[in-house]
Amino acid sequence: MKPLSSITEALIQSDIRSITARVKAVDGINLGQGICDMPAPDSIKEGAKKAIDNDKSIYAPFGGIDSLKQRIIDKVQSFNNIPVRSPDNILVTSGSTGAFVTATFGLFDPGDEVILFEPLYGYHSKILELRNIKQETMLLNPPEWDINFDKLESLITAKTKAIVITTPNNPSGKVWSRQELQQLGKLMTKHDLYAITDEVYEYMTYDDHSHISLASLDNMFERTITLSSFSKTFNMTGWRLGYAAGPEHIIEQMGLLSDLFYICAPTPLQHGLADGYPTGDDYYEELLQDYSRKRNLICKTLEKVGFDVPWPEGAYYVFASFEPLRDRPGFSDDQEACSTLIEEAGVGSVTGGSFFTNPDDGKYLLRFCFAKKEHELEEACRRIVDYLG
Ligand SMILES: Cc1ncc(COP(=O)(O)O)c(C=O)c1O
CATH class of the missing domain: 3.90.1150.10 (Aspartate Aminotransferase, domain 1)
Structure with a gap:
C-alpha cells in the first residue's frame, strides 16, 4: 500500500x-x-446540562456564541487589562491548542522563523514543526530562568516573524515580569515581530508574582495574539474550550481557519460556560x-x-x-x-x-x-x- x-x-x-x-x-x-x-464548577455543569436539554445542539457561529464572547471580553478587559474593544477581537476555539494551530496558519508561511524559549511546551514546537516553520530556541537556565535580551536579539533574522512565550510557564513555572515583557516589547517593535502568548495558567501565580499579559502593555495589542483557555482555570480540560484575543484583522482570519478546521467549539458547552461562568473573586x-x-x-x-x-x-x-x-x-x-x-x-x-x-x-x-x-x-x-x- x-x-x-x-x-x-x-x-x-x-x-x-x-x-x-x-x-x-x-x-x-x-x-x-x-x-x-x-x-x-457546578454552575458550569448545570449550565451545560440545561443547554443540552434545551437542544442547543446545532453549529454555533464559528467565532463563538455572543454570550460567551461577552464573558470573555469582560474577563480579558478586567483581569488581563487587554484593550479588546468588541466581539471581533475574540475567537472561541477548541481549547487554546485549537487557537495555537489557527494562529500558526494565520501568521506563518513555511520558511518563516519563530523564536521560542526552552524549556518548551512540546505542543508548540511540534505544531510549528508540522507546519514547516523554522524554530530558533533560546535556552533559559534554572533557577531564575532569566532572559538574556542581547542573546535573544542575536537570534532575530530578517525571516523572524514572531516570538512565542508561555507565562506562567509549563514546565518551569516562570512568570514573565513586567520589565521582561517591556524589553520583549521593545524588540518586537524594533524588528516588527508578532507574539503569540500562551496564558493558560494565568490564575496560578504565587508569592509576589502576578500575571501580566504582554498585550496589556503600550502598543503591544496590535502585534500580540493572546491565547487562553478554560481547561485549567475551571478543571475542564476535556471540554475543549479556549479562546484567542487580538486585533480584528487577525482574529477574523483565524476565525475563517477555525471554521475550516472544525467549524465551531462545542455549542452546548459554550452555553454552559457562558451561563455558569464564575464571576466573583x-x-x-x-x-x-x-x-x-x-x-x-x-x-x-x-x-x-x-x-x-x-x-x-x-x-x-x-x-x-x-x-x-x-x-x-x-x-x-x-x-x-x-x-x-x-x-x-x-x-x-x-x-x-x-x-x-x-x-x-x-x-x-x-x-x-x-x-x-x-x-x-x-x-x-x-x-x-x-x-x-
Ligand atoms: C502551556 C500549555 N498550553 C496549552 C495547554 C493545552 O491547553 P488547552 O486544553 O486549552 O488546549 C497546556 C496543557 O497542558 C499547556 O500546558
Whole structure:
C-alpha cells in the first residue's frame, strides 16, 4: 500500500502519554500528565446540562456564541487589562491548542522563523514543526530562568516573524515580569515581530508574582495574539474550550481557519460556560489557596528527599533537579530516575529531556504536576519520602 503522509513519520506518542500508561500498569499515582482531576464548577455543569436539554445542539457561529464572547471580553478587559474593544477581537476555539494551530496558519508561511524559549511546551514546537516553520530556541537556565535580551536579539533574522512565550510557564513555572515583557516589547517593535502568548495558567501565580499579559502593555495589542483557555482555570480540560484575543484583522482570519478546521467549539458547552461562568473573586481566591498549599507540599517533600527545587512562580508544575541524588542507583539520568520512581515508589513524573531540543539539557530534571486531589498528592509525597527519605 502507498505510505501515509510524510508528516505522519514525524509523529510519535508524547513521552507524557507513554509515562501515563506505565504508571497505570503499576497502579501508581500520576504526577506526570498535566491533568487536573478536580471537579469543574457546578454552575458550569448545570449550565451545560440545561443547554443540552434545551437542544442547543446545532453549529454555533464559528467565532463563538455572543454570550460567551461577552464573558470573555469582560474577563480579558478586567483581569488581563487587554484593550479588546468588541466581539471581533475574540475567537472561541477548541481549547487554546485549537487557537495555537489557527494562529500558526494565520501568521506563518513555511520558511518563516519563530523564536521560542526552552524549556518548551512540546505542543508548540511540534505544531510549528508540522507546519514547516523554522524554530530558533533560546535556552533559559534554572533557577531564575532569566532572559538574556542581547542573546535573544542575536537570534532575530530578517525571516523572524514572531516570538512565542508561555507565562506562567509549563514546565518551569516562570512568570514573565513586567520589565521582561517591556524589553520583549521593545524588540518586537524594533524588528516588527508578532507574539503569540500562551496564558493558560494565568490564575496560578504565587508569592509576589502576578500575571501580566504582554498585550496589556503600550502598543503591544496590535502585534500580540493572546491565547487562553478554560481547561485549567475551571478543571475542564476535556471540554475543549479556549479562546484567542487580538486585533480584528487577525482574529477574523483565524476565525475563517477555525471554521475550516472544525467549524465551531462545542455549542452546548459554550452555553454552559457562558451561563455558569464564575464571576466573583471567591472562586479564583480558593483556586489559588488550593494550589499554594499543594505547591508547598510537593516542593517541601522534594527538598526533604534531596532534590534541588526552584519553587515555581506560577502554573502547577515543579521542575526539580535530582542532580544531588545522581550517585544513587537508579538516578543516573532523567529516563532512569523517572522509571525508578514509577517502579519503586509508584509515582509518575515526566523526564526533563522531553522539554528541550537537546534532551541532555534536562538530563537531571523531572517535572511533577501538583494539580491533584489533596489526598492523592499527599499519598504520592508519602511514597516519595518512604522510598527516598
Ligand atoms: C502551556 C500549555 N498550553 C496549552 C495547554 C493545552 O491547553 P488547552 O486544553 O486549552 O488546549 C497546556 C496543557 O497542558 C499547556 O500546558
